[in-house]
Amino acid sequence: MSALLNSDLPELKLLSKGKVRDIYATSSPDHLLFVASDRISAYDVILRNGIPDKGKILTKISHFWFEKLKDIVPNHVVTVNVDEMPEEVRKYKDQLEGRTMLVKKAKVIPLEAIVRGYLTDRSSSLWPNQLQGSAWSEYKKSGTVHGIPLPSGLVESQKLPEPLFTPSTKAEQGQHDENISPEQASKLIGEKLYLNISLAAVELYNAAAEYALSRGLILADTKFEFGLVPSAAGDSEDIILIDEALTPDSSRYWPAASYEAGKPQPSFDKQYLRDWLVAAGFRKGLENGPEGKEGQGWTIDEEVVEGTRKRYAEALEMLTA
Secondary structure: OOOOOOOOOOOOOEEEEOOOEEEEEOOOOOEEEEEEOOOOEEOOEEOOOOOOOHHHHHHHHHHHHHHHHOOOOOEOEEEOOHHHOOHHHHOOHHHHOOOEEEEEOOEEOOOEEEEEEEOOOOOOOOOHHHHOOOHHHHHHHHOEEOOEEOOOOOOOOOEEEEEEEEEEOOOOOOOOOOEOOHHHHHHHHOHHHHHHHHHHHHHHHHHHHHHHHHOOEEEEEEEEEEEEEEOOOOOOEEEEEEOOOOOOOOEEEEEHHHOOOOOOOOOOOOHHHHHHHHHOOOOOOOOOOOOOHHHOOOOOOHHHHHHHHHHHHHHHHHHHO
16 A cells, blocks of 8 residues: 655646645635645654555544534535536546545634643654643643643643643744744734634534543644635635644544553554654754755654554544444
């Protein structure tokens, strides 16, 4: 089974290429085509080989959540059925089936809307500067998360008294998102918009966490992205949910059956891959050696590819079966 690392749609205009998704223009001025590749990144570096079917799994999970949560916040999905997409898209059906969404264009709000229900770092880190602002690491130092005071005596992986909205900036590819305080975020996008997004993000998290727990999964934290589209009346803008929704790439799921506060938890995300990379000696900023400058070009061992794929597939099955 091979991984699709790069989409190849020569008759469509490629607008951007992210760590996972390729975004194309379509013949419709109001719509974009999101294509989820099988690329995988860790510590802001895209690895040389991907995870077969990862893009299809992410698309299925996102679409599941977009449908389930659309009554809380509308989203950008128009269709995931290639047969309902513009003609120039349909000719690439064999390549796109299961891994693409036709979506509404939206004005992207420049904020990562992170909601934390449990006290944990969103990823382990190889570099000291990345630890600054990570939830558990910050709490151990100052008793705060994103500058927000929390009760004393909490332990790693403990459920927070209330879900915490902790914004960060949206960084360019290869750069780190920067954790910021609510006050900074409010200044960045405006007080009213910040309030609306923070309330929407927490409501989305609560609904998703309740459902996930009914399926044997703890949703420890997640990241949402929002955009603005013209209202039906055309005299204002409405908030919609964009990008992906509650996938293992943007969320941390833990198995509820083995949960125990006070220590790190096994998860259905990229932590398995990150741990392998650390053990293998990966360092971003690697200047010499056969694997290439800046850590680029690292190849994932086949057993780690399969182990990562298994975790993504298991999350899909537990959520949707």
